[in-house]
Amino acid sequence: MTETPIWFTPPPRSPRLPEAPPREVRERIALEIDGERVEVEQGATLLDACRAAGREIPTLCYLETLTPVNVCRICVVEVEGARVLAPACSRKAEAGMKVATESPRVATSRKLVLELLASSVDLSTAPGLAELMARYGARPERFGANAASVAQPVKVDNDLYVRDYGKCVLCYKCVEACGVDAQNTFAIAVAGRGFDAGISTEHDVPLPDSACVYCGNCIAVCPTGALMPKPEHDLRAVGRWDEARQTRTDTICAYCGVGCTVTLHVQDGAIVKATSPFENQVTRGNLCVKGRFGFEFVQLGRRR
Amino acid sequence: MDLRFHGNRPSAEERAAIDALLGAPATGWQGGERDAARDGRHAEGGLAAAERRDLLLPCLHALQDRVGWVSRGGLEYVCRRLSVPPAEAWGVATFYHLLATEPRPPVVAHVCDDLACRLAGAERLCARLEREVGPAGAPAGEGNATWLRSPCLGACDRAPAALLFAAGEAPRSAVVAPVADEAALVDALARPAHFPPHELFTEHGSADLRRSVPQLGEPGLLLLARVGTVDPTSLEAYRASGGYRALARAVELGPERLIEEKIASKLVGRGGAAFPTGRKWQAVARARVTPRYLVCNADESEPGTFKDRILLEHDPFGIVEAMTIAGYACGCERGFVYLRGEYPLALERLGEAIAQARAAGLLGDDVLGAGFRFDIEIRRGAGAYICGEETALFNSIEGYRGEPRSKPPFPVEVGLFGKPTVVNNVETLANVPFIVANGGASYAAKGTAGSTGHKLFCVSGRVARPGLYEVPFGTTLGELLLLAGGVAGGRDLAAVLLGGAAGSFVGPEALTLPLTFEDTRAAGTTLGSGVVLVYDDLADLPDALSRIASFFRHESCGQCVPCRVGAVRQEEMLARLAAGRPEGSLAAELETYRELAQAMRDASICGLGQTASAAIESALARFPLFGAPAAGGERP
Numbered sequence: 010m011t012e013t014p015i016w017f018t019p020p021p022r023s024p025r026l027p028e029a030p031p032r033e034v035r036e037r038i039a040l041e042i043d044g045e046r047v048e049v050e051q052g053a054t055l056l057d058a059c060r061a062a063g064r065e066i067p068t069l070c071y072l073e074t075l076t077p078v079n080v081c082r083i084c085v086v087e088v089e090g091a092r093v094l095a096p097a098c099s100r101k102a103e104a105g106m107k108v109a110t111e112s113p114r115v116a117t118s119r120k121l122v123l124e125l126l127a128s129s130v131d132l133s134t135a136p137g138l139a140e141l142m143a144r145y146g147a148r149p150e151r152f153g154a155n156a157a158s159v160a161q162p163v164k165v166d167n168d169l170y171v172r173d174y175g176k177c178v179l180c181y182k183c184v185e186a187c188g189v190d191a192q193n194t195f196a197i198a199v200a201g202r203g204f205d206a207g208i209s210t211e212h213d214v215p216l217p218d219s220a221c222v223y224c225g226n227c228i229a230v231c232p233t234g235a236l237m238p239k240p241e242h243d244l245r246a247v248g249r250w251d252e253a254r255q256t257r258t259d260t261i262c263a264y265c266g267v268g269c270t271v272t273l274h275v276q277d278g279a280i281v282k283a284t285s286p287f288e289n290q291v292t293r294g295n296l297c298v299k300g301r302f303g304f305e306f307v308q309l310g311r312r313r
Numbered sequence: 314m315d316l317r318f319h320g321n322r323p324s325a326e327e328r329a330a331i332d333a334l335l336g337a338p339a340t341g342w343q344g345g346e347r348d349a350a351r352d353g354r355h356a357e358g359g360l361a362a363a364e365r366r367d368l369l370l371p372c373l374h375a376l377q378d379r380v381g382w383v384s385r386g387g388l389e390y391v392c393r394r395l396s397v398p399p400a401e402a403w404g405v406a407t408f409y410h411l412l413a414t415e416p417r418p419p420v421v422a423h424v425c426d427d428l429a430c431r432l433a434g435a436e437r438l439c440a441r442l443e444r445e446v447g448p449a450g451a452p453a454g455e456g457n458a459t460w461l462r463s464p465c466l467g468a469c470d471r472a473p474a475a476l477l478f479a480a481g482e483a484p485r486s487a488v489v490a491p492v493a494d495e496a497a498l499v500d501a502l503a504r505p506a507h508f509p510p511h512e513l514f515t516e517h518g519s520a521d522l523r524r525s526v527p528q529l530g531e532p533g534l535l536l537l538a539r540v541g542t543v544d545p546t547s548l549e550a551y552r553a554s555g556g557y558r559a560l561a562r563a564v565e566l567g568p569e570r571l572i573e574e575k576i577a578s579k580l581v582g583r584g585g586a587a588f589p590t591g592r593k594w595q596a597v598a599r600a601r602v603t604p605r606y607l608v609c610n611a612d613e614s615e616p617g618t619f620k621d622r623i624l625l626e627h628d629p630f631g632i633v634e635a636m637t638i639a640g641y642a643c644g645c646e647r648g649f650v651y652l653r654g655e656y657p658l659a660l661e662r663l664g665e666a667i668a669q670a671r672a673a674g675l676l677g678d679d680v681l682g683a684g685f686r687f688d689i690e691i692r693r694g695a696g697a698y699i700c701g702e703e704t705a706l707f708n709s710i711e712g713y714r715g716e717p718r719s720k721p722p723f724p725v726e727v728g729l730f731g732k733p734t735v736v737n738n739v740e741t742l743a744n745v746p747f748i749v750a751n752g753g754a755s756y757a758a759k760g761t762a763g764s765t766g767h768k769l770f771c772v773s774g775r776v777a778r779p780g781l782y783e784v785p786f787g788t789t790l791g792e793l794l795l796l797a798g799g800v801a802g803g804r805d806l807a808a809v810l811l812g813g814a815a816g817s818f819v820g821p822e823a824l825t826l827p828l829t830f831e832d833t834r835a836a837g838t839t840l841g842s843g844v845v846l847v848y849d850d851l852a853d854l855p856d857a858l859s860r861i862a863s864f865f866r867h868e869s870c871g872q873c874v875p876c877r878v879g880a881v882r883q884e885e886m887l888a889r890l891a892a893g894r895p896e897g898s899l900a901a902e903l904e905t906y907r908e909l910a911q912a913m914r915d916a917s918i919c920g921l922g923q924t925a926s927a928a929i930e931s932a933l934a935r936f937p938l939f940g941a942p943a944a945g946g947e948r949p
């Protein structure tokens with residue numbers, strides 16, 4: 010009687026290393042950016058093409074990790090022969106296109122977009138916008154002191170993050186991050202219409218009553234600071250938030266086996282914020298409630 | 314997706330209204346009675362329910378019609394039934410002007426205070442309502458009624474107009490136009506003798522049709538031939554007048570020849586963009602993707618426009634037949650009519666026409682026994698001008714906010730439900746049977762070389778006989794105004810708004826302008842949707858400009874910055890100019906406006922923002938206004 014082991018023997022290991030599937034080779038197309046010839050892959054956007062040509066196009070509602078919504082219109086460029094300007098962030102490059110990135114029409118539209126936003130929204134915590142306003146000569150005050158704005162009280166309804174929609178430029182990024190682009194929770198959506206449109210839960214209920222799971226992925230994508238972790242909000246309120254004094258350290262989240270990369274922002278020896286890099290392959294900038302907000306325990310022991 | 318609900322329950326009426334539309338819920342998971350033995354062991358409903366997302370707006374209508382507003386319990390029940398996240402459903406419900414998301418009395422009068430009605434005393438009527446009924450939106454008549462201001466109701470031929478809704482088990486709606494008896498309206502709202510005030514809901518449509526269509530019964534009409542002469546409620550009458558011969562001929566020709574005839578006719582779209590219809594049909598017919606869809610755009614909300622309403626009310630079978638031909642030619646098995654929510658009579662007549670055609674085998678699985686399938690569904694809009702924009706319309710039907718999509722891709726490639734879609738305006742379709750029956754060449758022989766066929770013009774404002782007029786392209790503006798009896802009271806013509814709020818103003822020099830696409834374009838103006846709104850020398854143009862500015866502020870979907878904020882700045886600026894208090898100097902203010910208008914035109918996503926400054930700019934260019942001389946220059 011031959012001895013058949015009762016345990017399972019795994020098949021021999023293949024000597025071949027697993028490989029990523031071959032990258033689809035796309036046709037390359039040529040177009041002109043400010044008179045300069047560039048080549049990009051079929052399917053690339055005008056933004057990709059402009060970047061390939063070394064042009065810096067401002068963006069606000071665009072983010073590599075989200076589906077383009079092309080609503081802010083700060084990235085518009087002039088395509089020769091087109092009736093209106095095109096949003097660089099989402100318009101696909103086509104062979105033979107002639108694109109101007111800083112024509113007078115482009116400059117006027119960008120200036121006006123900045124003036125319209127600055128006259129209606131509090132941009133004080135929006136990084137980079139002051140520089141852009143200077144670059145395009147934006148003078149929002151020319152719309153008068155009584156220009157309608159979206160100013161409203163800050164919503165502080167939970168311990169983890171605050172919503173200050175007086176700073177909201179309605180870029181739709183948070184809605185996308187909460188929806189199909191990342192979190193699939195759909196706790197927030199755009200409600201209302203026109204100038205009265207805004208980000209809202211159903212019936213504007215407080216966040217704890219909504220479907221929100223506090224992943225904070227909306228905070229990560231918000232370009233204006235309208236969504237802000239509570240600790241940052243509180244430090245800013247007492248004038249103690251100072252990015253110049255902060256260090257950033259990448260580490261691996263200790264909570265679960267996914268192993269997300271977490272960037273710890275440390276000021277004066279204390280963690281003040283946790284984020285994740287957008288270019289990270291695992292997280293694409295997203296975390297869950299534990300990785301994003303669960304750092305208090307680190308400093309509790311020391312305080313005692 | 315992980316839906317979180319709040320435990321808000323629908324009332325029995327709300328539940329019944331939704332169940333009437335969707336059928337009874339199968340299990341507790343969809344909001345039915347919870348049966349622990351059955352529902353406790355398995356979960357179901359999500360995917361299948363979410364596939365019916367396009368029923369979201371019909372459900373919201375059902376709630377609004379039944380109880381007069383969309384309550385928390387009602388909305389939550391709809392979300393459960395369709396597996397829609399509550400935040401998204403809230404976003405949709407708050408998008409539409411006709412839906413209330415706060416308690417609202419069951420009887421509502423939407424009183425038009427838009428361009429044509431202002432010329433007919435709408436502000437006086439509103440002031441009286443304010444005085445005798447109460448502020449707009451406040452409950453009156455023992456809490457049973459209220460009134461609201463409304464943009465153009467598409468009844469400018471009989472201004473001033475009001476639209477009445479009464480929610481209830483048998484919801485009612487009617488357009489009162491003109492509001493001849495202001496006292497009766499005030500009484501019905503403020504002191505209802507009984508409830509609902511039935512006397513208000515008598516249809517004023519057909520009795521005085523000759524007033525709306527002064528050419529009624531004249532020979533040589535191609536689009537209005539049946540209006541007022543053939544019973545719009547009878548398929549028999551339609552057939553007796555030659556109806557459905559075109560469909561039979563279409564089936565003889567086959568799809569390819571049909572499209573050739575369309576191309577030969579050189580018909581272009583009447584919805585505003587003037588795109589060649591034959592090419593649109595061809596693109597969809599050649600698309601390899603199925604299913605394909607046909608959409609009849611009946612959202613007609615451009616201030617001053619009422620042509621599609623009259624066609625739908627008085628020749629509904631004509632549109633049904635035209636859609637059937639279009640569906641056959643393009644290989645679409647399903648057609649949708651996106652009908653403006655403010656058109657109750659058109660809804661009734663069109664619904665009746667579709668039902669009769671279906672019963673006669675002229676819609677359904679085997680149309681005319683010719684082996685093709687085609688059916689039509691009506692979807693009601695809910696008070697949003699932007700939903701007339703074709704991609705916003707798709708989103709609205711699909712159960713999302715009516716926000717335009719980015720183009721390209723164009724609807725002929727990626728349209729309704731992501732499939733190739735033909736979108737045609739009602740009037741565009743109304744030309745189809747003639748072209749099929751008589752051939753493209755004979756159609757192309759009408760009008761001018763660049764604008765073939767006939768065109769409907771909605772003439773309103775200060776003319777002797779406002780109404781809908783059909784003329785061949787090439788008729789001059791002066792000739793059209795003569796048909797309408799000239800300026801009312803023999804006064805002098807001051808200005809004409811061509812093409813609606815998205816169009817532009819012209820002065821008396823334009824009386825010799827031939828009304829064609831090419832001539833209006835060369836003159837720096839537009840035909841748009843066929844609006845011809847006449848102002849005499851007494852008219853208050855700055856008031857009209859303010860109303861246009863507030864129209865665009867109200868109707869902007871809010872998606873893109875140039876339009877969302879720009880429309881508000883435009884309105885504010887006109888208010889300052891009208892008050893004689895420009896910011897900085899008049900010159901600085903006008904320079905700011907010039908730049909603002911340019912950015913709105915250049916950088917907005919869709920046609921709404923792109924044209925929101927057109928009429929105002931044209932007025933500033935052509936007329937001395939606000940103490941500044943006419944700026945001159947052609948509109949770019």
Ligand SMILES: Cc1cc2nc3c(=O)[nH]c(=O)nc-3n(C[C@H](O)[C@H](O)[C@H](O)COP(=O)(O)O)c2cc1C
Binds near residue numbers: 582699736921
């Ligand atoms: C803001 C806006 C509103 C519109 N409203 C309508 C409308 O009410 N009815 C319509 O037929 N087209 C409307 N259009 C044009 C449609 O987008 C589309 O071009 C048209 O329905 C195509 O049909 P046609 O080719 O037969 O003209 C609108 C466009 C814009 C930008």
Ligand code: SF4
Binds near residue numbers: 186196197220223
């Ligand atoms: S924290 Fe997460 S779940 Fe909550 S609203 Fe933001 S993205 Fe949505």
Ligand code: SF4
Binds near residue numbers: 176179184
């Ligand atoms: S809250 Fe922030 S992310 Fe969301 S729409 Fe406003 S600005 Fe954009």
Ligand code: SF4
Binds near residue numbers: 920923
């Ligand atoms: S132009 Fe206006 S209506 Fe059109 S997408 Fe932008 S905000 Fe919406």
Ligand code: FES
Binds near residue numbers: 070
């Ligand atoms: S970045 Fe392109 S439109 Fe906002």
Ligand code: FES
Binds near residue numbers: 426427428466
């Ligand atoms: S119905 Fe009042 S302006 Fe058209």
